[in-house]
Amino acid sequence: MNHATFVPGLLPAEKTYFDFLKEGRWHIQRCxxxxxxxxxxxxxxxxxxxxxxxxxxxxxxxxxxxxxxxHHPTDAQQSHxxxxxxxxxxxxxxxxxxxxxSLAVRIGDRVxxxxxxxxxxxxLVFQAES
Amino acid sequence: MTVASKALRGSVAxxxxxxxxxxxxxxxxxxxxxxxxxxxxxxxAGLAMSDIDGLMTASFNRFLPGLSVAEYxxxxxxxxxxxxxxxxxxxxxxxSAALALNAGLCNAVLVAYGSTARTQRDFRDHIRYRAQLEPxxxxxxxxxxxxxTSYALAAARHMHQFGTTREQLAQVAVxxxxxxxxxxxxxxxxxxxxxxxxxxxxxSDPLTLRDCCLVTDGAGAFVMTRADRARDLKNDPVYVLGxxxxxxxxxxxxxxxxxxxxxxxxxxxxxxxxxxxxDQIDVxxxxxxxxxxxxxxxxxxxxxxxxxxxxxLESVGIGPSGSLPVNTNGGGLSCVHSGMxxxxxxxxxxxxxxxxxxxRQVQDAVTALCHGNGGVLASQVTAVLGTDQAL
Numbered sequence: 112m113n114h115a116t117f118v119p120g121l122l123p124a125e126k127t128y129f130d131f132l133k134e135g136r137w138h139i140q141r142c143x144x145x146x147x148x149x150x151x152x153x154x155x156x157x158x159x160x161x162x163x164x165x166x167x168x169x170x171x172x173x174x175x176x177x178x179x180x181x182h183h184p185t186d187a188q189q190s191h192x193x194x195x196x197x198x199x200x201x202x203x204x205x206x207x208x209x210x211x212x213s214l215a216v217r218i219g220d221r222v223x224x225x226x227x228x229x230x231x232x233x234x235l236v237f238q239a240e241s
Numbered sequence: 242m243t244v245a246s247k248a249l250r251g252s253v254a255x256x257x258x259x260x261x262x263x264x265x266x267x268x269x270x271x272x273x274x275x276x277x278x279x280x281x282x283x284x285x286a287g288l289a290m291s292d293i294d295g296l297m298t299a300s301f302n303r304f305l306p307g308l309s310v311a312e313y314x315x316x317x318x319x320x321x322x323x324x325x326x327x328x329x330x331x332x333x334x335x336x337s338a339a340l341a342l343n344a345g346l347c348n349a350v351l352v353a354y355g356s357t358a359r360t361q362r363d364f365r366d367h368i369r370y371r372a373q374l375e376p377x378x379x380x381x382x383x384x385x386x387x388x389x390t391s392y393a394l395a396a397a398r399h400m401h402q403f404g405t406t407r408e409q410l411a412q413v414a415v416x417x418x419x420x421x422x423x424x425x426x427x428x429x430x431x432x433x434x435x436x437x438x439x440x441x442x443x444x445s446d447p448l449t450l451r452d453c454c455l456v457t458d459g460a461g462a463f464v465m466t467r468a469d470r471a472r473d474l475k476n477d478p479v480y481v482l483g484x485x486x487x488x489x490x491x492x493x494x495x496x497x498x499x500x501x502x503x504x505x506x507x508x509x510x511x512x513x514x515x516x517x518x519x520d521q522i523d524v525x526x527x528x529x530x531x532x533x534x535x536x537x538x539x540x541x542x543x544x545x546x547x548x549x550x551x552x553x554l555e556s557v558g559i560g561p562s563g564s565l566p567v568n569t570n571g572g573g574l575s576c577v578h579s580g581m582x583x584x585x586x587x588x589x590x591x592x593x594x595x596x597x598x599x600x601r602q603v604q605d606a607v608t609a610l611c612h613g614n615g616g617v618l619a620s621q622v623t624a625v626l627g628t629d630q631a632l
Contacts, residue, residue, distance in 0.1 A: 177499060219401065
């Protein structure tokens, strides 16, 4: 009798990522086959197809790849800056810019990641790394 | 890279086109304006709706669009394709229809789209509903205002990497408005200057409201047959010379390089099948969801070098007084944009190649390029069309 085998010990990637975030921990995956870091979290490495990925803690540093200030339709105070950041680990993530100098950050700047509570959940926020 | 099949070249033709509900179709449902466009296209082809045995249609809000449209029109097609890759779907249908017609699975394909995006719903609500139906959990926490923010990120990167200016982006909108002023079907026809674009309401930097496509109602349809039958029908056939399709991502954070789209690949595939090069194209319809799109597609399709799109369009001119006609109906920026724009590139290209684009006719147009973009720069589909002079 053939049936699809559920491999025990392989955690569901998305749930694991967000469970970590709920605990205030930020982890991304690294493929045990090709050593590439993987984001967003997957069940299989999108580069080499390997099924086993481990969770690592990023150093937190990256470079701004692009950014855009999103204008709130009615309240300028609620405008915020969305950024795509290339982490030193070789993956790109989307986050917001935070801190006092968020409007001074430019593409190409070095930034450091942190977690901030927003709408009841932890999310990535980046600040200029001096 | 797979070799495109040259056997498809010139094997099928577009024989009828129709538009309906352009701008504001207050009181009408989507299926009602779609049906109007469909009946217009079928009549334009010199056929009856009962002749239609192939159907292609996609929708952002109908769950089973092929079934809904067939039921509404009272047809029972032998072949249906409702592939949805976003706004490029309607250009991708050219290839699907060519395959089905060549295989003899059907004889007359109706490709139809309709949406009342402007009069039947609030656009921001629609964006919210979409986000609920298909969460993007790795981007949503940053609250990008999509799709605009995704395109804004691409524009910002292009400006950083190549020095593209906001004025060059604005010039795309200005040229589109100049074409729209020549088109009675266009929604926005009042004069637009570069300053008007730059000083319009900012949405997601660097894009203002005038860098973004319209939100209007609109329906479009076209009919395709095999080439031999097309020659017996009412109008001069517009032949499909080449079609190519490619995609690179779904979410903007997964796009490998925000300054280069998969149009590099889709264009190569289409030109290879057509046996033509960019300098042989007389008129271009490039899905201008946002001003940055036209710059990216001129580069990626090979009309100019990567990074030089802004300077290129400034120097050659893409408006009515320029030398490279782009979006001769006014585009998504000024003519119509009801959600999935691809079908409108085809209808306009057909009018240009038939010589029926009143008031905005590109003289002696023999070849046209239609390029559609789906999702956030994700799906790219290119088609090359031509008159019988191009065969």
